[in-house]
Amino acid sequence: MAVALAPATTEEIMSVALSxxxxxxxxxxxxxxxxxxxxxxxxxxxxVAAQLAADRGVDFCLQYGTLLDPSITGIPDSLGDPDLLDWECAARLPVERCLDVFRRGLMTCSFISGAQIDKFGNLNSVRIGREGPPKVRLTGPIAQADHAVFAQRTFVIMPHERRVFVDRVDFISAPGHGDGPGWRERQGLPGGGPDKVITDKAVLGFDAVSRRMTLDSVHPGVTVDEVVAATGFELLIPAGVGETPSPSAAELAAIRGRIDPTGKLLQARIK
Amino acid sequence: MTSKVATLSEAIGLIKDGDSVALGGHTLRRHPMAAAAEIVRQRKRDLHLIGWNSGIDFDLLVGAGCARIAETSYVGISGFGLARNFRRAAEAGSIEIREHSEISALDMFRAGASGMAFIASSVLMGTDVPATNPRIATVISPFDGKPYTAVQAAHPDVAIIHAHSADRHGNVQLDALHWPDNDADVFVGWAGKTTIVTVEQLVSDEAIREHPDFTILPRDAVTCVVEAPYGAYPCCCDDRYTYDLDFVGDYYAASADPAGFARYLDEWVFGLADHDAFLQKVGVDRLLAITTKGAL
Amino acid sequence: MSKVGTLEELVDLVKPGMSISFGGFAHSLTPLAFVRELIRRDIRDLELIGIAEAWAADMLAGAGSLRKIVFSNFMFEGFGLCRNFSRVIETGAVEFEDYSHFALASRFSAAGLGLPFATVRSLLGSDLAGSDDGVQRVRHVDFTSPFGDERVMLLPAASPDVVVIHGHRGDEHGNVQILGATAVIEEQARAGKTVIATVEQFVDSAEIRATPNHTVVPGLLVSHIAEVPYGAHPTGMFRLYDADYDHIRQYAEASRDPAAFAAYLADVTTGDHQDYLARLGVRRLLNLRVDPHFGYHLERTESGWRA
Known part of the structure; x- marks a missing residue:
């Protein structure tokens, strides 16, 4: 059935890029x-990214909280316990075993976020303000700290705003590349640190030598200047930065028709 | 065998001002909310709260002025946003916050439950977290000479968890279906010097002995058991009931400013004699609406 | 058309003058939320073809809803006579027919099987059916078996206009699951011209299909179904909640006196079922919770548990 598809949303572009x-x-x-x-x-x-990757035949193990390989599209309507317990999956791990998966380095990649990120990919979800009582108290380190220490690579997904992309985070709750080359090794961090940062404006990576954040591509309709303006530190911009690929018609149809038909995932219609 | 059954008021009466008090549960899940309300009602002060993934439980106790220290990996009201009482107290400097990641928070309970002095691993390395928390230190491994983070065992003066059922001797069970994030409670319960368990229902010895594999805490790990039906409300409680997001939303709105929260406390805590009165005010309709159907 | 309705919509199906029968036995399984709604609407002139639903019979008798009672045995287990029921018989306000339990069940069975009559021997030799002076107390025919000279009695099949049952779980197709002893519910449901079910909980059909052995009344027999939690109160539902014996005691006391009973009825029929539950209150309902091992409520005492 031929359907005229509405243009890709930012969240769809981000999902396809991550996939x-x-x-x-x-x-x-x-x-x-x-x-x-x-x-x-x-x-x-x-x-959505995981399902798109699975659709392409990429065979990976997916863990949601304590669930192993649940049916991705079967994500329940609410995250209350009774609904989560109905979510069909291969294994429901004891919580300590789930965290042991992190610590033993079995978690190869994870997806994290925060209130601040800096040019080395360090994240802060604890406090705004360095000294004394915080100017804004945030939620706390949660598991992000564990992901950032132990995962072989993390993907950071954040809104691209100047107050979020800061020169130095006020508190490192999830370590990125610290203060540059060799820092993670000196700290004895087993994981590899942030690999890509995917925002509502761009896809960013980290320079192999300086470990500083670099611009990989800008999303369709976004200019390099806009990204620079929304970034509170000096971004490395290689020559000839391209555009993030637009989702294909097939990918859009899959997202809208099968993966996220009710907007639970990309419009947060979940309770 | 002596009975370990207590009233909620008697159980919470075991807490002294200044005690360290660990609370079970996870985000908006199975926090011992009836017990937390009773702590507020008894106006406990200067508590050192310990949790692994905290939420409305910590926010309530901090907002009611019961806490001096909050030690956990997270305090938030899930989808609603930052925990406003907790945030206000943190920004005013009126509570000390000792940070954790999920793993280090679980480690302190796991070590406490297992009789280990500390657990060493690479957790929290490269973060600013250890500087906030005297329970976290760097150690050099005598085996490879490398630095590791040590998380000291927690032995809370009082540990409080909410579970599904118990017999009168204090053998505590969870149903076959329970959400694993709530299972940190097993470590929390084992780590306490005094352990209070509220349960949905006190049941016969036969009911407990019918499923011995469901027992998470045997009676010698438990100081007292209290029957508190819907004792996690408005949090969810595994396959028994889901959360009441309307109630949480009203709580969140009330916590926007101190005056609003004082009114909340008057209406929902101080104005009600006990947990029964609280449930009656919540009402049959509302409780039926969140209760899981289909269990035979 | 969906079979699912509200309690109020289901009660709309009962018209004055109809014959009606209810599930229930002793202090269990009785669709009393439905009965309270019938009384609240003041639907009268009903013919109750009742077999064991003492609660429904006594409440409707006390409310003046009945024109005739066809029955085998009504009593309040542990509390004595059904006093409203006895009173309307004693004053002659209501016509009645006495049957043995099995004879009446056989009349339902015959209707359920599509037979014209039931062949029974239960009423032989007693005064129940009639006496030798030719008085017919119940409609019957003395008959000699065509296969010998054995004497039997033929009773007409009984097919109530409406049969109302209350179950533990149901689905949108009208399947009704009941746990524990079910009394004569299957025979009643098969006999009814219209079968209405209230259930404690609606569940997904897949859940019903996963536990088909609990389905006592299949959806093909049920034309309308509503979810009515605590719909049997003050009678109990095995494994869900116990009978409310405090309430039953109050009822038994009130039923000794027409004025006191009228006051009781006025109280329990004020507002709808939700109002009724709200007036009972959370603690009272929690006190009816059953022990998961025994399936009924246990009272905790100093030394242990007491049934």
Whole structure:
């Protein structure tokens, strides 16, 4: 059936970009956070990306909270316990075993976020303000700290705003590349640190030598200047930065028709 | 065998001002909310709260002025946003916050439950978290000479968890279906010097002995058991009931400013004699609406 | 057309003058939320073809809803006579027919099987059916078996206009699951011209299909169904909640006196079922919770548990 598809939304562009990062034989972890935009970034986009990757035949193990390989599209309507317990899956791990998966380095990639990120990919979800009582108290380190320490690579999904992309985070709750080359090794961090940062404006990576954030591509309709203006530190911009690929008609049809028909994931229509 | 059955008021009466008090549960899941309300009602002060993934439980106790220290990996009201009482107290400097990640928070209970002095791993390395928390230190492994993070065992003066059923001797069970994030409670319960367990229902010895594999805490790990039906409300409680997001939303709105929260406390805590009165005010309709159907 | 309706919509199906029968036995399984709604609407002139539903019979008798009672045995187990029921018989306000339990069940069975009559021997030799002076107390025919000279009695099949049952779980197709002893519910449901079910909980049809052995009344027999939690109160539902014996005691006391009973009825029929539950209150309902091992409520005492 030929359907004229509406143009891709930003969240769809982000999902498709993230889906290209999945690799076979990885163990990917998605947390089960709730709430509006934070849910879209932490759960919705990684979930749609995972299904798109699975559709392409990438064979990876997916862990949601304590669930192993649940039916991705079967995500329940609410995250209350009775609904979560109805979610069909291969295994429901004891919580300590789930965290042991992190600590033993079995989690190869995960998806995290925060209130601040800096040019080395360090994240802050604890406090705004360095000294004394915080100017804004945030939620706390949660599991993001564990992902950032132990995962072989993390993908950071955040809104691209100047107050979010800061030169130095006020508090490192989830370590990125610290202060540059060799920092993670000196700290003895087993994981590899942030690999890509996917925002509502661009896809960003980290320079192999300086470990500073670089611009990989800008989303359709977004200019390099807009990205620079929304970034509170000096971004490395290689020559000839391209555009993030637009989702194909088939990908859009899959997202809208099968993966997220009710907007649970990309519009946070979940309770 | 002596009975370990207590009233909620008697059980919470075991807490002294200044005690360290660990609370079970996870985000908006199975926090011992009836017990937390009773702590507020008894106007406990200067508590050192310990949790692994906290939420409305910590926010209520901080907002009611019961806490001096909050030690956990998270305090938020899930989808609604930041925990407003907690945020206000943090920004005013009126509570000390000792940070954790999920793993280090679980480790302190796991070590406490297992009789280990500390658990060493690479957790929290490279973060600013250890500087906030005296329970976290760097150690050099004598085996490879490398630095690791040590998380000291927690032995809370009082640990409080909410579970599904118990017999009068204090053997505590969870139903076959329970959400694993809530299972940190097993470590929390084992770690306490005094352990209070509220349960949905006190049941016969036969009911407990019919499913011995469901027992998470045997009676010698439990100081007292209290029957508190819907004792996690408005949080969800595994396959028994889901959360009441309308109630949480009203709580969240009330916590926007101190005056609004004071009114909330008057209406929903101080104005009600006990947990029964609280449930009656919530009402049959509302409780039926969140209760899981289909269990035979 | 969906079979699912509200309690109020289901009660709309009962018209004055109809014959009606209810599920229920002793202090269990009785669709009393439905009965309270019938009384609230003041639907009268009903013919109750009742077999064991003492609660429905006594409440309707006390409310003046009945024109005739066809029955086998009504009593309040542990509390003595059904006093409203006895009173309307004693004053002659209501016509009645006495049957043995099995004879009446056989009349339902015959209707359920599509037979013209039931062949029974239960009423032989007693005064129940009639006496030798030719008085017919119940409609019957003395008959000699065509296969010998054995004497039997033929009773007409009984097919109530409406049969109302209350179950534990149901689905939108009208399947009704009941746990524990079910009394004569299957025979009643098969006999009814219209079968109405209230259930404690609606569940997904898949859940019903996963536990088909609990389905006592299949959806093909049920034309309308409503979800009515605590719909049997003050009678109990095995494994869900126990009978409310405090309430039953109050009822038994009130039923000794027409004025006191009228006051009781006025109280329990004020507002709808939700109002009724709200007036009972959370603690009272929680006190009816059953022990998961025993299936009924246990009272905790100093030394242990007491049934």
């Amino acid at each position: 290209r990062q999945f690799r076979a034989r990885e163990h990917a972890f998605i947390g089960l956070g709730t709430g509006d935009r934070a849910f879209i970034y932490a759960v919705g986009i990684p979930t």
